[in-house]
Amino acid sequence: MSVSRDDIEVPVPHADGELWGSDLLADMLRALGYRYIALNPGSSFRGLHDSLVNRLGNTNPKILLCLHEEHAVSIAHGWAKVTGEPMAVVLHANVGLMHGSMAIYNAWCDRVPMMVFGATGPVDAQKRRPWIDWIHTSRDQAAMVRPYVKWDDQPASLKASLASMVRADSITRTAPQAPTYVCFDVSIQEDKLSVPQQHPDPALYRAPEAPAPTEAQLTELEALLKAATSPVFMMGRVSRSEDDWDARVALAERFGAKVVTDIKTAAAFPTDHPLHVGPQSFFLADKPASAIAAADLIIAFDWVDPAGALRQAGAEGALVNVTLDHQLANGWSLDHMAQPAARLHIAALPDTVIGGLVMRLGLDVPRQPTPAPRNADAPPPRTGSLSMDNFAATLAQSLASEPVTLVRLPLGWDGGSWHFRHPLDYLGYDGGAGIGSGPGMLIGAALALEEKGRVPVAVLGDGDVMMGVSAFWTAARYRIPLIAIVCNNRSYFNDEVHQERVAVTRSRPVENRAIGQALSGPDIEFAAIARAQGLEAIGPVETDLDLAAALKEALLKFRNGLPVLINARVDPEYAEAMAKGMTETGGQKHES
Numbered sequence: 001m002s003v004s005r006d007d008i009e010v011p012v013p014h015a016d017g018e019l020w021g022s023d024l025l026a027d028m029l030r031a032l033g034y035r036y037i038a039l040n041p042g043s044s045f046r047g048l049h050d051s052l053v054n055r056l057g058n059t060n061p062k063i064l065l066c067l068h069e070e071h072a073v074s075i076a077h078g079w080a081k082v083t084g085e086p087m088a089v090v091l092h093a094n095v096g097l098m099h100g101s102m103a104i105y106n107a108w109c110d111r112v113p114m115m116v117f118g119a120t121g122p123v124d125a126q127k128r129r130p131w132i133d134w135i136h137t138s139r140d141q142a143a144m145v146r147p148y149v150k151w152d153d154q155p156a157s158l159k160a161s162l163a164s165m166v167r168a169d170s171i172t173r174t175a176p177q178a179p180t181y182v183c184f185d186v187s188i189q190e191d192k193l194s195v196p197q198q199h200p201d202p203a204l205y206r207a208p209e210a211p212a213p214t215e216a217q218l219t220e221l222e223a224l225l226k227a228a229t230s231p232v233f234m235m236g237r238v239s240r241s242e243d244d245w246d247a248r249v250a251l252a253e254r255f256g257a258k259v260v261t262d263i264k265t266a267a268a269f270p271t272d273h274p275l276h277v278g279p280q281s282f283f284l285a286d287k288p289a290s291a292i293a294a295a296d297l298i299i300a301f302d303w304v305d306p307a308g309a310l311r312q313a314g315a316e317g318a319l320v321n322v323t324l325d326h327q328l329a330n331g332w333s334l335d336h337m338a339q340p341a342a343r344l345h346i347a348a349l350p351d352t353v354i355g356g357l358v359m360r361l362g363l364d365v366p367r368q369p370t371p372a373p374r375n376a377d378a379p380p381p382r383t384g385s386l387s388m389d390n391f392a393a394t395l396a397q398s399l400a401s402e403p404v405t406l407v408r409l410p411l412g413w414d415g416g417s418w419h420f421r422h423p424l425d426y427l428g429y430d431g432g433a434g435i436g437s438g439p440g441m442l443i444g445a446a447l448a449l450e451e452k453g454r455v456p457v458a459v460l461g462d463g464d465v466m467m468g469v470s471a472f473w474t475a476a477r478y479r480i481p482l483i484a485i486v487c488n489n490r491s492y493f494n495d496e497v498h499q500e501r502v503a504v505t506r507s508r509p510v511e512n513r514a515i516g517q518a519l520s521g522p523d524i525e526f527a528a529i530a531r532a533q534g535l536e537a538i539g540p541v542e543t544d545l546d547l548a549a550a551l552k553e554a555l556l557k558f559r560n561g562l563p564v565l566i567n568a569r570v571d572p573e574y575a576e577a578m579a580k581g582m583t584e585t586g587g588q589k590h591e592s
Contacts, residue, residue, distance in 0.1 A: 002450055003479050003561055005062065011053050019196065021158045022047035022189035023055045028165045028199045030060050034088045034115070036079070036447070037061040038072035038474075040099075042092020044119035044136060047189030049090075061088055064474055066440075069096045071471035073103030073116070074440025078407065080112035081266065081427045081441070082448035084240065086172050088115045093136035094144070101145055102434045107179050108148035109335045110431025111237060111325070113172040114179040115165075116149070118142075121186040123156070133186075141183050147332030150178040158188050158197065166205040173207035175349055176324040210324070213348045218356050220344060221299075221320060225357075228297035231257040232277075232317075235268035236303035236350070240423045242367070244351040247358050249273065250365045258295070260288040263409065264304055266428040267420035270368065280415030282429075289313040300340070301350035307338035318343040322353050335432075368421075384543060386570040391487065392417035394544045398551040399457070407445045408438050408458040410487045411494055412573060424454055436467030439484065443475045446482035446563075455483065455558060462488040462519055462526070469529055475563040476534025483554050484530075484565045488540065489572040490520045496572065530565035539567030 025048055029037065041049060052063060066072040069091050076087035091100045097118050107114050120141050122128050128137065138144075142152035151171045153164040161184055168180035213221075225231060233252055238244060248268065252259050252275050259269045263280040271278055277291040284292070292298060292313040300306040302323045310319065321342040329336035346353055358365060384390065396418055406418070406426045420426050427445055430437045438460040446456035465486050475482060491514060499513040527537035536557045538550045547568055554564040 003481065005478055008478060009058055009063065009065075011058050013057075014054065016055060019193040020047060020051065020189070021161075021191045021193060022051040024158060024162060024193075024197060024199055025165070025184065025189065026051035026056050028162050029088060030056060031199060032165070032169050032202050034061040034086075036064050037088040037090060038064040038066055038075045038444075039090040040066050040069045040072055040092065040096065042090075042096055042119070043132075044093040044096075044121070044186055045090050045117070045184065045189065047186065048117075048119070048184065064478060066474050067470040068468075069099035070103045070436060071440040071443075071468060071474065073100045073107065073114070074437045074468065074471065075444035075447070075474065076114045076116075077103065077107045077110065077112055077430075077437065078427075078441035078444025078446075079448045080107070080114060080177075080444075081110070081407075082240065082405075082424070082445050082452075084113070084177075086113035086115045086169070087444065088117065090117045090119075093118070093120055094138045094141055095136060097141060097144055102432070103437055103440070104145050104179055104181075105148045105333075106430045106432040106434055106437050108150075108328075108431070109333075109433075110428070111176055111178055111328070112431075113177040115168055115172055116145075116179050116181045118181060118183040119186060119189070120154070120183055123185050124187060127187055142181050145181055147330060148179075148335075149181045150328070152181040152183070154183040154185075155188075156185065158191070158193075161188055162199045166200045166202060169202070170205050170207045175210035176328055178328060210349045210352060211347060213346050213353050213356055217344065217346050218353070218360055221346070221353070222357060222360060224297055224318070224320065224344070225255050225257075228255070228295075230295050231255055231297040231299065232292050232295035233257045233259045233269075234292070234298065234300045234303040234306065234309065235259055235261050236301055237265050238268045238301060239349075239351050240266070241351070242423060243365075244354070245269075245423045246365050246368055247351070247354050249368060250363045251354050251357055254361060254363055257299075258291045260284075260291060261420075262304060263413070263415045263426075264429045267423055267426040268301075270419070270421045271415075272419040272421065278416050282411065284309055284312050285415070292317075301354070305337040307340035310340065311338075320344045320346065322346045322348065322350050324349065386542060386544065386547060386568060388412050388414060388570060388573050389417065390544050391547070391568065391570050394547045395459070395485075395551070398548045399455075399555075402455050402555065403453060404457050405445070405449055405454040406459070407442045407456050408460055410459055410461045410464075412487070412489070413459065424449070424452065435461070435464050438464040439468040439471035442482055442484055443471060443480055446475070446480050447478075450481075455555070456481075457483045457485065459485045459487050462486055462490065462524065463492050465526060466519075466524060469526075470533065472530060472533040472535050472563065472565065479561055480563055481558050481561050482563045483551075483558055484535075484563070486526045486539075486565065486567045488524075488526060488567055488569050490518060490523060490569070491572050492517045492519070493572045526565065526567040530567075536562050536564045537567070538564065540569045541566065542569045
């Protein structure tokens with residue numbers, strides 16, 4: 001569904017005369033190809049803001065006004081998960097960067113590209129206004145996020161600022177991808193240019209191709225596969241390309257390799273394929289763990305935490321690790337996980353390695369057939385309250401004929417309840433496992449999906465929605481159609497599970513686990529809050545029949561170009577694999 005926004009926030013035209021530093025910064029953004037720039041306003045970049053509006057006419061890039069800096073970053077994150085391309089974000093001074101830092105960490109852990117701009121100063125103390133410019137100026141502003149951005153700079157001249165922009169763009173697009181941060185001085189933005197200047201030519205600063213596997217590595221990997229009797233492919237962070245998807249299927253079928261996928265990352269392999277071993281989970285479920293344990297060759301294709309997964313499975317088979325992720329390990333955060341012992345480590349993108357093997361083997365790579373109706377053979381939902389199983393079954397039945405992209409799923413989701421048959425069927429989790437990013441990521445993904453004929457649906461936890469609910473105002477403001485479903489168990493249930501584990505261990509009352517966790521008394525009226533942001537809203541719904549009716553209504557509103565929220569009151573429970581995995585320590589299960 002393509003939506004025109006040409007009539008939203010159209011500047012009054014004017015005759016451009018004098019040229020300012022920020023005008024060239026805006027010109028550079030356009031030359032780099034950015035269509036949108038998400039921001040929450042701030043005086044530190046008032047010059048750039050003026051240039052985006054009055055020089056560029058608020059087009060290419062178009063401003064996406066957000067009510068919180070974290071939402072601006074989350075929107076760019078959702079965009080990148082669909083497109084593989086960066087969106088631009090601007091954060092106001094040190095305070096805006098602090099607000100946006102959690103979402104930047106999510107993007108870092110999720111390995112997505114993003115161009116984050118900040119501003120500070122004036123660096124020259126003689127130019128600062130009393131009070132406010134002092135508290136919004138930092139000596140080294142990027143120090144707050146340097147451990148979880150790929151590169152940063154605080155250039156001291158206009159020419160250096162333009163050079164930093166093209167460099168940041170190239171670096172964020174280079175595999176392995178992650179956000180970059182450039183901080184502009186207020187004075188550079190607001191200086192009048194006496195002599196016309198040119199910005200760098202982006203064509204001369206393009207991102208380099210990702211490294212390819214060597215012929216020797218492909219030869220060794222081919223030999224290992226041909227010698228293996230029970231290989232397993234662990235498909236992790238891979239592309240959204242249909243061609244790459246088909247190549248993965250062809251390679252697995254050639255060697256009869258069982259395939260395990262991860263619900264923390266996006267759809268990577270058809271989950272109803274005979275070679276797929278499910279269900280997916282945030283932690284390995286029993287069947288995938290057993291398949292890995294029985295393998296004599298395990299190939300981890302940029303899997304998140306391969307060492308942890310192998311330890312959980314008790315696997316001893318030879319590991320081939322295909323990843324570039326080691327290049328982002330820096331010691332501040334432990335998002336690089338434990339280093340796995342690998343017989344062969346190929347520093348290349350997974351789909352490049354798979355494509356190289358497909359070519360070497362001369363495999364035919366047929367286009368995968370058009371998916372059949374989703375879960376057509378699944379049992380109908382049980383009439384009654386919304387258990388997690390009943391909730392998932394109702395979604396599957398109600399949306400069976402729709403080209404749905406699940407942008408987000410909650411922690412309690414059972415990965416076996418919904419099959420993924422296309423690379424855009426599911427976009428994965430948030431990377432850093434912080435709360436509050438879901439609404440913004442849904443908006444960014446929905447914006448990117450408009451030209452792909454997909455229906456963006458996010459199943460969001462109630463805590464996630466409450467921390468990020470004002471992001472929905474941006475969806476209403478810019479007419480971004482989407483469907484948000486609040487999986488409302490009225491609790492920070494993740495922590496209830498932990499409190500129960502502690503209570504059992506200490507022989508204390510399990511009945512007290514909800515104290516300090518429950519989001520009830522009063523219940524939160526999510527539909528009312530959504531309407532206050534300008535969304536269409538339905539609910540609360542408490543039965544499968546009500547949910548099915550709500551989904552039918554939501555689809556009609558979506559097709560009319562509207563963002564919609566459904567408040568679904570579900571039972572507080574988790575899928576078994578999630579509950580077990582959360583309470584394990586060091587890969588060892590607790591016994592109650």
